[in-house]
Amino acid sequence: MESYLNENFGGVKPKNSEEEVLQRWRKLCGVVKNPKRRFRFTANLSKRYEAAAMRRTNQEKLRIAVLVSKAAFQFIQGVSPSDYVLPQEVRDAGFQICAEELGSIVEGHDVKKLKFHGGTEGLAEKLRTSTANGLATDNEFFTRRQEIFGLNKFTETAARSFWVFVWEALQDMTLMILGVCAFVSLVVGVIMEGWPKGAHDGLGIFASILLVVMVTATSDYKQSLQFKDLDKEKKKIAIQVTRNGYRQKLSIYDLLPGDIVHLAIGDQVPADGLFVTGFSVLIDESSLTGESEPIMVTSGNPFLLSGTKVQDGSCKMLVTTVGMRTQWGKLMATLSEGGDDETPLQVKLNGVATIIGKIGLFFAVITFAVLVQGMFSRKLSEGSHWSWSGEEALEMLEYFAVAVTIVVVAVPEGLPLAVTLSLAFAMKKMMNDKALVRHLAACETMGSATSICSDKTGTLTTNHMTVVKSCICMSIKEVSKTNNASSLEIPDSSLKLLLQSIFSNTGGEVVVNKSGKLEILGTPTETALLEFGLSLGGDFHSEREAYKLVKLEPFNSSKKRMGVALMLPEGGLRAHTKGASEIVLAACDKVLDSNGKVIPLDEASSSHLNTTINQFANEALRTLCLAYQELDKFSPDNAIPSSGFTCIGIVGIKDPVRPGVKESVAICRSAGITVRMVTGDNINTAKAIARECGILTDNGIAIEGPVFREKSQEEMHELVPKIQVMARSSPLDKHTLVKFLRTNLDEVVAVTGDGTNDAPALHEADIGLAMGIAGTEVSIAHHRYNTISQPLLEKSCDADTKIPKKNHKKR
Numbered sequence: 001m002e003s004y005l006n007e008n009f010g011g012v013k014p015k016n017s018e019e020e021v022l023q024r025w026r027k028l029c030g031v032v033k034n035p036k037r038r039f040r041f042t043a044n045l046s047k048r049y050e051a052a053a054m055r056r057t058n059q060e061k062l063r064i065a066v067l068v069s070k071a072a073f074q075f076i077q078g079v080s081p082s083d084y085v086l087p088q089e090v091r092d093a094g095f096q097i098c099a100e101e102l103g104s105i106v107e108g109h110d111v112k113k114l115k116f117h118g119g120t121e122g123l124a125e126k127l128r129t130s131t132a133n134g135l136a137t138d139n140e141f142f143t144r145r146q147e148i149f150g151l152n153k154f155t156e157t158a159a160r161s162f163w164v165f166v167w168e169a170l171q172d173m174t175l176m177i178l179g180v181c182a183f184v185s186l187v188v189g190v191i192m193e194g195w196p197k198g199a200h201d202g203l204g205i206f207a208s209i210l211l212v213v214m215v216t217a218t219s220d221y222k223q224s225l226q227f228k229d230l231d232k233e234k235k236k237i238a239i240q241v242t243r244n245g246y247r248q249k250l251s252i253y254d255l256l257p258g259d260i261v262h263l264a265i266g267d268q269v270p271a272d273g274l275f276v277t278g279f280s281v282l283i284d285e286s287s288l289t290g291e292s293e294p295i296m297v298t299s300g301n302p303f304l305l306s307g308t309k310v311q312d313g314s315c316k317m318l319v320t321t322v323g324m325r326t327q328w329g330k331l332m333a334t335l336s337e338g339g340d341d342e343t344p345l346q347v348k349l350n351g352v353a354t355i356i357g358k359i360g361l362f363f364a365v366i367t368f369a370v371l372v373q374g375m376f377s378r379k380l381s382e383g384s385h386w387s388w389s390g391e392e393a394l395e396m397l398e399y400f401a402v403a404v405t406i407v408v409v410a411v412p413e414g415l416p417l418a419v420t421l422s423l424a425f426a427m428k429k430m431m432n433d434k435a436l437v438r439h440l441a442a443c444e445t446m447g448s449a450t451s452i453c454s455d456k457t458g459t460l461t462t463n464h465m466t467v468v469k470s471c472i473c474m475s476i477k478e479v480s481k482t483n484n485a486s487s488l489e490i491p492d493s494s495l496k497l498l499l500q501s502i503f504s505n506t507g508g509e510v511v512v513n514k515s516g517k518l519e520i521l522g523t524p525t526e527t528a529l530l531e532f533g534l535s536l537g538g539d540f541h542s543e544r545e546a547y548k549l550v551k552l553e554p555f556n557s558s559k560k561r562m563g564v565a566l567m568l569p570e571g572g573l574r575a576h577t578k579g580a581s582e583i584v585l586a587a588c589d590k591v592l593d594s595n596g597k598v599i600p601l602d603e604a605s606s607s608h609l610n611t612t613i614n615q616f617a618n619e620a621l622r623t624l625c626l627a628y629q630e631l632d633k634f635s636p637d638n639a640i641p642s643s644g645f646t647c648i649g650i651v652g653i654k655d656p657v658r659p660g661v662k663e664s665v666a667i668c669r670s671a672g673i674t675v676r677m678v679t680g681d682n683i684n685t686a687k688a689i690a691r692e693c694g695i696l697t698d699n700g701i702a703i704e705g706p707v708f709r710e711k712s713q714e715e716m717h718e719l720v721p722k723i724q725v726m727a728r729s730s731p732l733d734k735h736t737l738v739k740f741l742r743t744n745l746d747e748v749v750a751v752t753g754d755g756t757n758d759a760p761a762l763h764e765a766d767i768g769l770a771m772g773i774a775g776t777e778v779s780i781a782h783h784r785y786n787t788i789s790q791p792l793l794e795k796s797c798d799a800d801t802k803i804p805k806k807n808h809k810k811r
């Protein structure tokens with residue numbers, strides 16, 4: 001039986017199973033008593049085909065739209081006023097453009113129409129919003145906006161009532177047969193023995209059918225309510241918007257056309273819209289079109305489609321179309337009916353149910369045969385086998401009913417449902433621990449994990465970063481809240497450069513919030529630096545207004561640095577760069593000395609800086625190097641130079657280890673699970689933290705991504721089992737490691753990450769644990785790869801450390 005199960009119901013994986021495997025077990029289930037129930041929590045393959053077809057047409061449509069818009073671009077000079085008529089009701093509501101027109105501009109990539117309406121700014125005007133301050137919520141347009149343009153919600157299948165479940169429970173083939181038997185028995189019985197005596201048998205069968213149906217329907221109904229709750233929880237996603245001039249978090253469901261949304265790397269575009277400002281925006285449209293080549297979005301090609309993902313860069317977007325008017329809305333409506341992938345355990349239990357069903361059927365047939373044979377031999381001995389009375393026919397019918405009843409009670413049709421139920425229960429329990437499980441299969445796979453690849457920031461550490469040490473102009477200083485610029489003894493000219501670097505070259509922002517307080521937005525690394533800048537007496541806004549930003553190259557994990565080019569008020573251009581300290585330092589050939597003078601970076605000063613980096617790193621600090629250079633000529637189309645910089649200094653950022661991590665790692669280890677740290681940080685920082693968490697032991701290996709990358713397959717076999725820390729890794733290195741562990745070492749791998757740079761590794765892993773970043777949550781939902789995310793970071797215990805202790809054998 002074991003081998004039969006494995007052979008036929010085996011190949012299903014916790015995620016991304018092949019089409020063929022999914023088909024195979026369905027076919028093998030053959031005649032199922034109640035297909036509606038049996039396949040309730042499995043993928044609806046035909047709906048999925050429909051979604052795939054939709055993606056293909058999307059791709060085709062977009063290609064044509066792009067071609068047309070390119071052609072239009074060439075003839076743009078002679079824009080003829082298109083024959084757009086504004087519907088009266090929209091005009092009455094105070095807007096100058098209707099939802100259909102907006103939809104056709106963005107979805108059709110219609111440059112000509114966009115130009116006709118005055119570009120993005122013109123559309124913002126017509127939508128009664130401002131690209132700087134966003135929607136104003138306190139005027140009368142706000143409510144009318146919803147009426148005219150709709151909400152950012154997808155139509156969902158309506159909640160099914162209890163009676164639907166009763167109806168579905170009745171679709172059971174055996175129950176139907178029994179029903180027929182009961183009817184015949186009732187009719188024949190009443191004719192022969194009269195009412196009410198002859199009706200007993202028939203009514204008895206009816207009553208038991210009713211009982212079975214009610215019990216089934218009630219439990220199914222309750223289950224569906226529970227799933228609905230879980231589903232709601234899964235869809236809570238927040239995004240950064242500007243409204244009333246303040247930046248704030250908003251649920252994506254509350255977005256309206258006219259909203260200004262801030263998108264950053266890793267975010268999913270929450271609605272259709274237009275690019276307002278931003279830098280180096282690369283959009284991955286594969287979820288919508290299946291096309292894997294990312295697309296550059298600029299003011300020349302400003303169209304952003306809902307459901308696509310920001311692969312690089314950051315930008316502000318003007319929302320134009322929401323909800324079911326977008327392609328994504330239509331696709332989601334189809335996909336949500338496609339259902340979740342079935343889990344391996346579900347499929348196995350389906351196999352068991354099928355086998356038991358066959359055995360039950362076999363015994364039912366034998367029982368029937370034996371009973372009938374008994375009757376025959378009795379009649380044979382009486383010699384009456386040619387003459388049949390009605391009573392005997394009724395007896396025969398009863399035998400048949402007995403046989404069918406055997407099938408009813410013997411076949412555990414609810415077995416696959418039971419596992420779904422228990423997984424849902426586990427899901428709910430994890431939710432109480434602030435871990436959100438997106439796919440049922442995750443609960444199942446988690447029990448068999450043998451290896452965990454954890455990232456550092458935010459998972460092992462608290463993600464609350466502060467600058468605690470600095471080495472500006474070659475002098476090392478402790479930094480604390482109380483000391484100011486003078487205590488760091490930075491010469492004035494250098495301080496000016498440092499503040500300019502901190503405030504201009506950042507992905508973060510300092511804003512005044514509603515209550516009038518300063519609030520720092522951005523990634524923890526950025527906020528730490530901005531805070532440092534503020535503590536040195538800098539002022540973000542006046543600094544920002546002093547110069548013009550010519551170009552910004554946002555941070556990403558492969559480059560591990562970011563840069564800006566500025567037009568200075570006194571004339572001239574300057575570039576700033578900051579990033580992983582060894583990498584940025586290698587791009588410097590000059591340095592600021594203790595008097596703030598620029599001197600060449602000779603051997604002595606270079607080794608002083610390198611020692612400083614290592615010293616900071618050994619104290620488990622994340623180090624960043626800041627540098628600048630004057631530019632002769634620069635145009636925004638050029639890349640910011642990658643060498644020739646002058647080093648301003650190095651900062652050491654502390655990110656304390658979460659309480660309880662050491663214990664969790666120890667628990668994992670005693671359960672036979674290997675924990676590895678995979679991080680983009682400096683190797684010494686990584687090692688120091690790994691030691692503190694108990695991940696790095698004396699005989700373990702710590703390796704840097706660039707070294708790991710060069711290893712041959714054979715060397716990897718030797719090396720990988722011993723790797724405990726991988727530092728300075730690129731997203732691809734993480735992926736390579738996970739893939740190697742899975743395919744060559746047969747491990748069941750859980751990966752934790754914050755989803756932006758860890759996406760490829762999370763995708764490859766058996767279980768992906770995404771750590772609470774709003775933007776990444778979306779990517780999880782639509783890429784169907786991450787299985788768990790932890791939306792709230794307060795909880796110190798990570799989802800990965802919750803893996804049951806006992807189950808550590810290999811699959």
Ligand SMILES: Nc1ncnc2c1ncn2[C@@H]1O[C@H](COP(=O)(O)OP(=O)(O)OP(=O)(O)O)[C@@H](O)[C@H]1O
Binds near residue numbers: 557757
């Ligand atoms: N905003 C930023 N600007 C410039 N450099 C940065 C920025 N954020 C991080 N860095 C540098 O990049 C390195 C981290 O790179 P990366 O983001 O790839 O790490 P990661 O994989 O997210 O790390 P972890 O595993 O710790 O989460 C840091 O050591 C730091 O030096």
Ligand SMILES: [Ca+2]
Binds near residue numbers: 753754
């Ligand atoms: Ca990370």
